[in-house]
Amino acid sequence: MQLDEFFVTGEPLIYGGMVAIALVTSAILFILTYFKKWGWLWREWLTTVDHKKIGIMYILSALAMLFRGGADALMMRTQLAFPNMQFLNAQHYDEIFTTHGTVMIIFMAMPFLIGLMNIIVPLQIGARDFAFPFVNALSFWSFFFGAMLFNISFVIGGAPDAGWTSYTPLAGAAMSPGPGQNFYLMGLQLSGIGTLATGINLMVTILKMRAPGMTLFKMPIFTWSTFITSFIIVFAFPILTVALALMTIDRIFGSQFFTLTGEGMPMMWANLFWMWGHPEVYIVILPAFGIFSEVIATFARKRLFGYNAMVWSIILIAGLSFLVWVHHFFTMGAGAFVNSVFSITTMLIAVPTGVKIFNWLATLYKSRIVLTVPMLWSLAFIPSFVIGGVTGVMLGMAATDYQYHNTYFLVSHFHYVLIPGTVFACFAGLVYWYPKMFGHKLNERIGKWSFWLFLIGFHVCFFPQYFLGLDGMARRIFTITPEWFTLNFISTMGAFMMGLAFAIFVYCIYYSYRYSEREISGDAWGYGRTLEWATPTPIPAYNFATVPQVNTHDAFLEMKEKGKTTFDEENLEPIHMPNNTGKPFIMMGILFFASFFLVFEWITLAVIGLIGGLVMMIIRSFDYDDGHHIEVDEIKRTERAARGL
Amino acid sequence: MAKESGKYPIKHLIGFLLSIVLTLLSVWAALGSDLPVIWIIAAIMLLAVIQAGIQLFMFMHMVETKGVGHAPWNMMFHSFVVATIIVSGSLFTMSFGFTHDHDGEGNHQHEEQQEMQKDHSGH
Ligand code: HEM
């Protein structure tokens, strides 16, 4: 292979990307070396098994991916507003919508939520870490390296261009030769290991490590939604794993599962993809519902209305999410009966979702609302998401879907659920729990600017797209006819407003780091109801010096009333904590190279890499590291300092 | 984090080797053997059932009395439901209303697929 086949050549934008990557990488290397930070990086971050630090790394990576996916989005919108400018050609446009979709769902939405779960769930249930801290680190590095593998595709080898759904036969070896599609397959496969492991880990953590007295129906609602999401992950991700493996075997080893020749069934890919794909959209929306529930209850200063109904509707949604997948390919033509069945199951999902909406409204009803930034994101979510849900039901009617399918109507629908749902929740959750993570709040004034700009930008961008869809504009096209120009232009302006809002948000992080008041109390907002607010700030490595007894749903509220804390000096005992380890990082680093070689179909090297991964597993099997104990004296010192005693 | 040091996990090793052997066997059945298709399918299904049994008895604490306490009935039930949805759901959506004529002549499926492809211009 020649060097100019290895690197992507001939595209000015991509040369720009290469230069940017080279500059940023060397800047980081320089700073780390100049300030002698390599040891710090290795000891404090790369080898950590602390759920709080891993969560922060998830969130930082997700923000970086939001930037990457957002840049992709702005390039697409620019092309569509000025189709005659030849900003992007057809091929480049195809690559960009593919990476945009994949990055946003797999490498932005999920890791962002998993990052928040990482930090908050153990705190909410009174646990000192995950059930399997080592596996948690492994999960993070698998996601991180999977994301890196996918992201380098645009400078090395060429980006995938068959859509985030990667439908065969287009995505097969015959019609998409070269490494591009393999990057998609291996990137998702590698990060999928981590997602599955996190699902199992969270499930065990929530089942086994709750504070005494916290029955399942006394768990905070975010923990509940995480718990149910873990079930969906554990049952849905294996389907993706198998589907990806089959396509990899098709492409690299010449089998015929999804091909047009040799009795392959291309539509079987769509079938398997959406058997995972629909549960996947619920993996990214249920935790978001949990975050909104927490924020709304906190800032309405009221107990969440209809807690039990909330829990049961999450469970019902999760169950139904496995029974609706065909609504993504009604137009395959499976016949009226099949389509009717899935039409009905799809519309059924709107029922528990509606129950949740009314519960949020009832929580707000006659409450004394505190309009903080996280609350603004949550309030804006409700009406915006309803628009997305209603159009979802419209799409769910099989007969009309023949009109809407694969038009901008669909594009608008899923952005109306994913952005007000998942993205607003990520912002709300990040701002809400920020003081727990970093010891200071984000500036409210700048936060409000960024919120309003984002909200308005969002509606300006996506509302017109419903009408573009009804006017017949298909999705995934790189040029438009003049009759669609006006609405597209408006839409692009909205997109840039969101881009600006994101920039302001990042500035807000910087500004608050410099100027925000440092937190001294653990209950930063003063209205905390659940156990995460019972811990001091900064949170000690062991989270809880003494684990409180839980009697009610709002455990911390009760502790505040009774004047209790998580520092019961009489009952301190040495705390057993896991040791840091570099093995997860090294193991996943090796698998990264193995996957990279497989992308280029260099089989010998890939096999060597795989053996390296196995060797790491064997080493791990003989690892008798039992962790360490934090002594009572040290706990006393830490707690007294943090609580100002 | 119960420590089981000293005990050699012989049962797990056997289970692990057996599941790899079974997998290789089904690969051979599909690629290397000259059996009629229907036999291959039957054989692979049989192997799959044995495989599931190995997982349950050797790894999933099905016969363990102490320690975890009880077999993970809950998870087994859910897995069974999901597996049923995947298999019967795929059969239902992918074959209902289509004619699958695999044995040459009719070539029904191919025509139908080509027609479908035309409808599916956008991906
Ligand atoms: C009221 C609940 C909902 C209903 C009834 C619904 C219905 C549908 C239907 C029928 C489609 C397929 C339309 C077509 O391809 O022609 C669709 C697509 C989609 N939905 Fe929903 N939906 C709902 C909620 C959600 C939620 C909560 C999310 C994610 C957070 C979501 C994400 C998506 C995505 C990503 C697609 C497009 C996938 C693609 O083709 O690339 N939906 N929805």
Ligand SMILES: [Cu+2]
């Ligand atoms: Cu769906």
